[in-house]
Amino acid sequence: MLLKNTFKSRKYIFCFLVGAYVASVLWITLLSRIGSEYRAFLFPFYSYREILKGSKQFLLENIGNVVLFVPLGAILSCIGVNAFKRTILIGFSSSITIELLQTIFSLGMFECDDILHNTLGALLGFMLVKRFVRNFRIKMNRKSVVLILVSIILCVLVPVGYKK
Template sequence: MHLKQQRKTIYAITIFYTLLIIYFWFFAFGRTDSVDQISEYTFIFLPDAFFRVPGLSDILHPTLMDFVDLGNIAAFIPFGILIPLLYRTSFVRFMTLFILSILVVETIQALTFLGSFDINDVIQNSLGAAIGFGAYKLGFRTKNNWRNITVTGISSAVLMLGVWGVFGMIDQMFTKEIGPFVAINDLKDSTGNTITGTKPSSLKIGGQDVEPQYNVYGIEGNKQETYTYTLGNKELYLSLNYGIPDQKDFQGSIKVTVDGQEFLSVSAEDQLHEPDMRIIYLPQANELTIIIEGNETLWDVGFREMVYTWN
């Protein structure tokens, strides 16, 4: 094929593909139907810790968002190949112009209510273009067009897998996971209380046998006891079990507060005569206060901290 004819063909493909992407940007997925329902501009300037790259488990059990994340990268690989074929350009210049173009499009999406400005999309789209440019540099080195196309396609796939693996590991490093269970009695009570109870062989609540594994908090009669622990400003899930043993009068209460905010308040009148459990998410927890009154019994109180894998 003559060079001028090749250029015309590449130019036509670029125009067609650009129009296709513009269609998906502004008109696909029912965007025009939802314009009247949107009254506020959406601008997301802060990226995720690292934009999400679908992992192997996601590929085996994909969701819609997994396809969107992967598509935001793959759909822009062709631009990294087509544009350098049409115009001589360096990687830095190409990426600078591409990122500026994406920023303009994202802004238009937000201002027209046909989408949102999302910096995560900018990052993903730009990464796709960068992969395409790298594949172009690796593939188009000879005068054999079919060989160039084949090598470029393979290079795109290899680079995509490489980026997927690298950013998948980075994403994993900056994604918190729930840590092991820590019994609350392993911490020091800041009030000096040491009466966390001796773990009995079992409790019977509502006819059910309960066997505490870590700790038991309970008092007799109308007394009230307060326990305060310092958690160290951690993000965690606090878990606790509570109830009134069968052999005791059905009266008492439990109150749990964290940094002065009440997260649990239960009295005997409000609960069923059976064991109950609560798991409370705390984005930042420093001072935990537990107040027990009457015959309420609390057991296996502890937390699982959200931690990075490298902690």
């Protein structure tokens, strides 16, 4: 009985953390930004040219984009995604969706390098969990999905309602 309850609490904590992660990514990439009329498209490997010219800002952004999606790959591994190709596809799809939303709502530039780095981050997280955390699996069901959605809503609403 104790083991069953321990597993349930681990599952609930995992679902809440997934929701908090998704809310954080949405907040960082979309919700915390102010729109403008400025739109730009940066071609692939643009950031590397800027880094070679000495730009530390692009280096930090590239590292940040990789780190931002490492949890996504870890989550995918924990919920039973077993294929590198599927992880790459989900990381790529998630990243391109964010980039397209940023462009549509004028919340940032469409950067091809961001898509590359986010996808690499997802793949890195997936590989880290596969390598070091072998026995942690969470079976997703309707209750888990509802908990994740409630967590996302709560984690998005808290910063929106915060006033200094």
